[in-house]
Amino acid sequence: MSLLAIDNLSLHFGGVRAVEDVSFRVEPQEVFTLIGPNGAGKTSIFNLISRIYDAHAGRIAFEGRDITAIAPHEVAQRGIARTFQNVELFEHATVLENLLLGRHVRFRTRLPFELLFTPSVRAEERAHREKVEEVIDFLELQHYRDSRTGNLPYGVRKVVELGRALASGPKLLLLDEPSSGLNTEETEEMSFWIEDITQELGITVLMIEHDMALVREVSDRVLALNYGRIIAAGDVESVQAHPEVVRAYLGE
Amino acid sequence: MRAFVEFSQQVLSGAALGCIYALIALGFVLIYKATEVVNFAQGELMMLGAFLGYTFISLFGLPFWLGLPLAVVCMAGIGGLLDRIVVRPIVGQPVFAIVMVTLGMGFVARSGASLVPAWGVDTHVFSTPFTGKVTSIGPLVASHDQLAIMATTAALVAVLFLFFRYTRIGIAMQAASQNQLAAYYVGIPVKAICSLIWGLSAAVAAVAGILLAPIVFVHANMGFIGLKAFPAAVLGGFGSIPGAIAGGLVIGVVESLAGFYLPEGFKDVAAYVVLLLVLAIRPQGLFGEGLRKKV
Structure with missing residues (x-):
């Protein structure tokens, strides 16, 4: 098919x-x-x-x-994930945060549990962080992990956008x-x-x-x-x- | 010494009123950041919140700690519905159309409130568990209403901070306000998030209204206080949440000091004088980010 x-x-x-x-x-x-x-x-x-x-x-x-x-x-x-011709990033967020937002659709936690910060929430956070770190390693973005995307050069922003798309799996x-x-x-x-x-x-x-x-x-x-x-x-x-x-x- | 006590007393009562401005300004900012709509009816949302509180607590005789959350939840629902029914259809239209709609919502809310039989055009009083009690802090005297306003504002800001920082919905709200297109394609239901933000703003306004009620009374025109909260939001740099809080406090304190030290009449223009001065020096507001176009 x-x-x-x-x-x-x-x-x-x-x-x-x-x-x-x-x-x-x-x-x-x-x-x-x-x-x-x-x-x-x-x-x-x-x-x-x-x-x-x-x-x-x-x-x-x-x-x-x-x-x-x-x-x-x-x-x-x-x-289905996508990138844009002119790069659409969350400009005020860091590279890591952008990639974590890419995981948004994969999060399963619900608000009441989040407010209590239960072990299941923490375990899920960890799993998402690991997945995002894999993408960071894959695209060699380690150096920019905590930089605000708005301040990065165009070529790097483009890679970050690709990373955000990949992070969603x-x-x-x-x-x-x-x-x-x-x-x-x-x-x-x-x-x-x-x-x-x-x-x-x-x-x-x-x-x-x-x-x-x-x-x-x-x-x-x-x-x-x-x-x-x-x-x-x-x-x-x-x-x-x-x-x-x-x-x-x-x-x- | 006496001059200092007088000064501190004015700062204290100014800060309490400033917290109310801050909460309304916070509502402006939340909606503006997420949807780029300036909601001129924010003061009226506060008025409706106060009336609902009055209805539940004074008319229905519910205990304060039941009436308050009930009014807040009702207002959150009203806020979300306003977005869904009134605002969403006009998003994407020219800015002036949206401005007229929110101004119109304010008018409708004011006349609507005065048509409700038990509300009318009279001023109403309702008492909270804090009413009529005072605490002395050294030579200063603070009413419990004022202390409640300040404590609630501080708690609310802390909760909102944690909400935006750590919860999935809070983070989705931030993402939607930074880039709607990108938010859609990481799977955030942007329209639903906007309605939630309107609900949140209206809920914050309801808290402000109920806290303010014992100080200025409940009245169909009490929403005009939004006209002071607006400069507070601009002062802080429209779009900045810490800015809205700081702006509200500055306007509140300046107004209170101007009322005490300056001749009659200066109190009401003080907010705008401060706003003009700050904007002349820092056009982006206290916490705003400079808008520089990269070329």
Whole structure:
């Protein structure tokens, strides 16, 4: 069974067809990349999956269950985590606190027990701390653990956001332009992490990316969009060579 | 010596009133931080809390320690409902629309209260277990009402601090106020959290109203005290909880001293004079963070 199944998805803003009749499948443990020129509808698809937008038509199923109309905060509970193009962090909180907030959906404690600080609450806290420390080690964020995220350089903030998504223990990770704003070295590092995330942690990745070197490096399959429609799908080489894709990027 | 005792006495009574300003300012700040709505009806929430306390304790004859929590819980429910029914539909609309709605809520609350048969436009008195008792601290005299206000404010602030610092809901509230989008995607039900915050603000306002009742009486217009709490919140740096408390205390003490030492009339403008002076020197308020745009 496909992890994520998107069928005939459409999203319109007035007369603008941001997403038009898009269907694709993401299989477990693959890296699936959406490419296309600006305004092709890639981020709109992310926003439909993470329920910022309501689809006008079509269906999104995750692990065989329909998620087309669930509440936005339930997306994380189902096991889908995401990062944003422009980094959305809790700016006044430290790296550690941001990652712990990533664990929010996994907390099971209830208020009365928390107020009493019962042993079960403490045990759970410890378990979450351990999980978060694993993520910190994995992404080599030890050095920044107690820094306020608002003060960190952009490249580090980007990694912290990835860490927060990983901390939630997702099955599917949506990465919106993981390399944007990063230098070559940081982009290189990002591609190693994406490989480790799928191979070591067994997490499926659906990403949007413009950097074709990174796309080639990590993607199992690629889907090209233009004006909200699918123009090509398949492995990296065939999609990149597809005449429609060449035309979309270079013009007639 | 006598001058010093007089001064201290004024500071003491100013601090007690300042605590009330602080509690109302706290309500402003909680709602503003989480939802970026400035709730101009915060004073009216306090008024409704006082009336509910009056109803339960004086009209129904419930014991104070039952009537107080009952009024607070009712107000928490009313606060949450206001968010759900009145505020949530207009979030995302232009700021002035939201301002008009909260101002309107204040008007409706005032006229609504005066239409209730047993409330009306009269002033009501209700006594608390503290009323009429005094304690001498050296040469100073403090009424138990004043001491109760200060002790309750201190306790409430401590509880709120622990709540925000250590509980999952408290942390989720902080997260939602820092970044709503990110909060949604770590699985925080942001809309429900906003309603809870409105409930919390209204509950704090109810405590303030019931504590204030023995000092200024219960009246449909008692909510105008919110006009003093507003500068308190701004003084502290809108958006800062410690700032709201400090701002409230400063305004309360300054007002009390101005009333005692300065000619008639200065008392009511003192709060705004202090506010102007502080903002001229520190535009972000006492505890506010500077808004610098990074380029």
